[in-house]
Amino acid sequence: MTDTPTETVDVKGEACPMPVVKTKQSIDDLDAGEVLEVLATDSGSVSDIDGWAAGTPGVTLVDQTETEDDGETVYVHRVRVE
Amino acid sequence: MSTTSSEASERIAQLEARIEELEADEGTEGERSMVIVATQGTLDMAYPPLILASTAAAFDWDVTVFHTFWGLDILHEDHSSDLQLSAVGNPSMPMPNAVAALPGMDRLATAMMERKIADNDVATVEELLDTSLEMGVELQACQMTIDLMGHDEERFHDGVTVGVGAATALSRMADADVQLLV
Secondary structure, eight states: OOOOEEEEEEETTOOTTHHHHHHHHHHTTSOTTOEEEEEEOOTTHHHHHHHHHHHSTTEEEEEEEEEEETTEEEEEEEEEEO | OOOOHHHHHHHHHHHHHHHHHHHHHHHHTTOOEEEEEEOOOSHHHHHHHHHHHHHHHHTTOEEEEEEOGGGGGGGBTTTTTSOOOOOTTOTTSSSOHHHHTSTTHHHHHHHHHHHHHHHTTOOOHHHHHHHHHHTTOEEEEEHHHHHHTTOOGGGBOTTOEEEEOHHHHHHHHHHOSEEEEO
């Protein structure tokens, strides 16, 4: 099973609850085994997407990392559909 | 009266079937549900129900928000984009109540809040409303208060359920995992 994302959803600049809401909307378009990458600038998205994945059947959080974009921290979440 | 062994084993078989039935039910009970009763129509009080509702929908929960009294304004086409913040009685306002009560202060407080919302990239009430409906949240408008407040039920946003009352809300709340009054 690969962790390479099939789709990327960009929610940079969006605040709660949109990162979780758009993650959910995007993941509904994916097939089992596929991975969604979520790019967010909301620091709350780290805890929120973790909690969402833990509480939602059929999705698994692959990992959460941070990267820099133009001096701004971007939180990269990878979620797999089971 | 004595119980024969065939009666006893029949009874055991019945109980086993019942346990299986209950366990099967539990399996389908995976979907959680939430009912929020939204009674307030100020800009600040419109956010918590909409944020919780759309987030719960993202968890695949079955979500109902029952709007009553001033909460109806959140669903109303003429009011949802023009909700106000009260400057009076808000201890977080940087002014005494005597000043907050002056004409125009609610408008000023509302404009300041709207600017903060835009500056922080927070979704507007209408965006959250559309998102909630799109995600299958059932937004209900209480019929008694629609009539009481003199609202035209044709003026509620598309997708809003009208013609419901307290019994509808209660029956859903009785079965819900989470019930909130905002």
